Amino acid sequence: MPPSRRVTAVENRPSPLPLWVRGDTNAFFGLGVNVLVNVLTLTGLCLSVLKIPGHVVFHTILPALGIALIAGNVYYAYLGRRLARREGRPDVTAMPYGPSVPHMFIVVFVIMLPVYLKTKDPLLAWKAGVAWAFIIGVIVLIGAFIGPYIRRYAPRAALLGTLAGVSISFISMRPAGQMWDHLWIALPVFFLLLVGLMTDIKLPGNIPIGLAALLVGTAIGWAGGAMSGSAVSSAAGDITLALPCLHLGTLFSGLADASPLLATAIPLGVYNFTEGMTNVESAAAAGDSYNLRSVLLADGAGAVIGSALGSPFPPAVYVGHPGWKSAGGRTGYSLATGAVIALMCFLGMFGLLGAILPVAAIVPILLYIGLLIGAQAFQLSPKAHAAAVVAALVPNLASWAVGQMDDVLAAAGTTATKVGEANLESSGVVYHGLMVLGEGAILAGLVLGALVAFLIDKRFVSAGAVALAGSVLSFVGLIHAPKVGWDENGGVSLGYLFTAVLCGVFALTRPAARVPDAAERELERLHGGGPAAAPPEPAPAPALAGVATGTDPLTGPGEPGEHPGGASAAD
Numbered sequence: 001m002p003p004s005r006r007v008t009a010v011e012n013r014p015s016p017l018p019l020w021v022r023g024d025t026n027a028f029f030g031l032g033v034n035v036l037v038n039v040l041t042l043t044g045l046c047l048s049v050l051k052i053p054g055h056v057v058f059h060t061i062l063p064a065l066g067i068a069l070i071a072g073n074v075y076y077a078y079l080g081r082r083l084a085r086r087e088g089r090p091d092v093t094a095m096p097y098g099p100s101v102p103h104m105f106i107v108v109f110v111i112m113l114p115v116y117l118k119t120k121d122p123l124l125a126w127k128a129g130v131a132w133a134f135i136i137g138v139i140v141l142i143g144a145f146i147g148p149y150i151r152r153y154a155p156r157a158a159l160l161g162t163l164a165g166v167s168i169s170f171i172s173m174r175p176a177g178q179m180w181d182h183l184w185i186a187l188p189v190f191f192l193l194l195v196g197l198m199t200d201i202k203l204p205g206n207i208p209i210g211l212a213a214l215l216v217g218t219a220i221g222w223a224g225g226a227m228s229g230s231a232v233s234s235a236a237g238d239i240t241l242a243l244p245c246l247h248l249g250t251l252f253s254g255l256a257d258a259s260p261l262l263a264t265a266i267p268l269g270v271y272n273f274t275e276g277m278t279n280v281e282s283a284a285a286a287g288d289s290y291n292l293r294s295v296l297l298a299d300g301a302g303a304v305i306g307s308a309l310g311s312p313f314p315p316a317v318y319v320g321h322p323g324w325k326s327a328g329g330r331t332g333y334s335l336a337t338g339a340v341i342a343l344m345c346f347l348g349m350f351g352l353l354g355a356i357l358p359v360a361a362i363v364p365i366l367l368y369i370g371l372l373i374g375a376q377a378f379q380l381s382p383k384a385h386a387a388a389v390v391a392a393l394v395p396n397l398a399s400w401a402v403g404q405m406d407d408v409l410a411a412a413g414t415t416a417t418k419v420g421e422a423n424l425e426s427s428g429v430v431y432h433g434l435m436v437l438g439e440g441a442i443l444a445g446l447v448l449g450a451l452v453a454f455l456i457d458k459r460f461v462s463a464g465a466v467a468l469a470g471s472v473l474s475f476v477g478l479i480h481a482p483k484v485g486w487d488e489n490g491g492v493s494l495g496y497l498f499t500a501v502l503c504g505v506f507a508l509t510r511p512a513a514r515v516p517d518a519a520e521r522e523l524e525r526l527h528g529g530g531p532a533a534a535p536p537e538p539a540p541a542p543a544l545a546g547v548a549t550g551t552d553p554l555t556g557p558g559e560p561g562e563h564p565g566g567a568s569a570a571d
Helices: 003-012 022-049 054-087 101-119 122-143 147-153 156-181 183-198 209-223 229-236 248-255 259-285 292-309 321-326 332-347 350-356 364-379 383-411 421-426 431-438 441-456 460-475 490-508 518-527
Strands: 097-099 315-317
Touching: 022 054, 022 097, 022 101, 022 209, 022 321, 022 332, 022 350, 022 364, 054 097, 054 122, 054 292, 054 315, 054 332, 097 332, 101 122, 122 248, 122 259, 122 292, 147 259, 147 292, 156 183, 156 259, 156 364, 156 383, 156 441, 183 209, 183 321, 183 364, 209 364, 229 350, 248 292, 259 292, 259 315, 259 321, 259 364, 259 441, 292 315, 321 364, 332 350, 364 383, 383 431, 383 441, 383 518, 421 431, 431 441, 441 460, 460 490
Parallel strands: none
Antiparallel strands: 097 315
8 A cells, every 4th residue: 555545544544532531530420429329318218218128129129220320321321422423523421320319209208108108018119119110111211202302392491491490409409408517518529519610720630629529528527527437337247249130020010000100100201201301402502412212212221121120210311411511521431430330239338338428528519510500501592581491490499399398297297288278378388389380390391481482482373382282281180280180180271271372362463483683593503503593514524533324223313303413403
């Protein structure tokens, strides 16, 4: 071969993507600690609340969860690396993945605990939870074929706004309270995270900020007497090796009486794929446009695999992709999180880690994620849609507030029903209205946010369609109702229906749609490729890019309206 041809061949050879970059260390300590806290929590709930025997928790549930986590994280890392090669850039961040926090509490307190209290049989409660997780997974798999169409037409303010509502309410508020319980530990950790992740300041020797913050918080906690050496010694004795195996008998036994599980499994399955959809939109706004169907198929498969192995805790794509991306994470942090957490599940090390690491040194990372997601909803939505972002936030805030009230009443040995809603309202507590508003909060936020955004744009036909959807969803109980059924909340359904009629009346006047300003068109060009901006010219593939076909091995050529890079043409 002539020398010139050899040089050309070398120049055109794709550069390999690194498995690990420095930013992966920061992201790993952030996401890994987040998942660690959630697994510690679900372990404690199984042992102390449900009284499930330790050998079932440590030899079946945790190993099953470990397999689901490592499979999911490896797959999402693969999706990230494939996207990086397709688009010819090394800065793609994998989607974060772990046990779903809302599902974790719902399966314990709504599904398994009532069975345990009624039968006093923790194993029967466990079987019900495993069956529930399987049903959730199947619904998410179905949602993988519906979600892309919703994402194609829903305004970004609605998608990101409802995600911000989840992040602020359920990801940030509890950690914030835990921080202020031990602020002498937590605030220095939070300070280091903000400096290292939101500024360009580097620590001496480029020490990863996530590791430094955790070490500083742990050192302060131990020096201040917040931790106990005897607890560490006791927890070390629980370490054991357990590998997963199939528990199809447990699954089929739970599915034998599946009808009572559907009332929560259906809306929670819808919640799961809606949250996954908004998380994919959040990642696209941050610059990484994933194929939604691929993400949701893996999400549902993780729940099905975990339940077949005996885990009642379905994993899910996490809120927080922009945070890990700004921390410098790429794909290695996902691989490392899956591998390390799975190893800990197989070894039963969560009791030991809970005794070593102060909670106040761990939870500041969750508040940081809340700040990022909340800010992103406003920064990457059109300025005119700010009210739509707030509207999408509100149902999740209502759901969180009602949960807090219910927990307080339960601690006092009573319930809202026993106290009486009239008594609560006479004390200034709007319990019933907030409860109705917060039921099905993710989906309700999407509906309200989209309705407000379309009204602002004077797109009354689209607004009417959203209002009709809200009427149907509330009538069957998927939003604004405690369970799925028929005519679950006729009053709310009627309110949405009347709104749809008003939208039709205004549509007859044929008003001119709102014209996006220059800043909004530029925002769409940079982050959405939406209809307000012409699609960018294809750039020549640099040396990093491999063969870009735009074809997904799971879903074929892509979602409706999707460009080869994965972004929806209508977003």
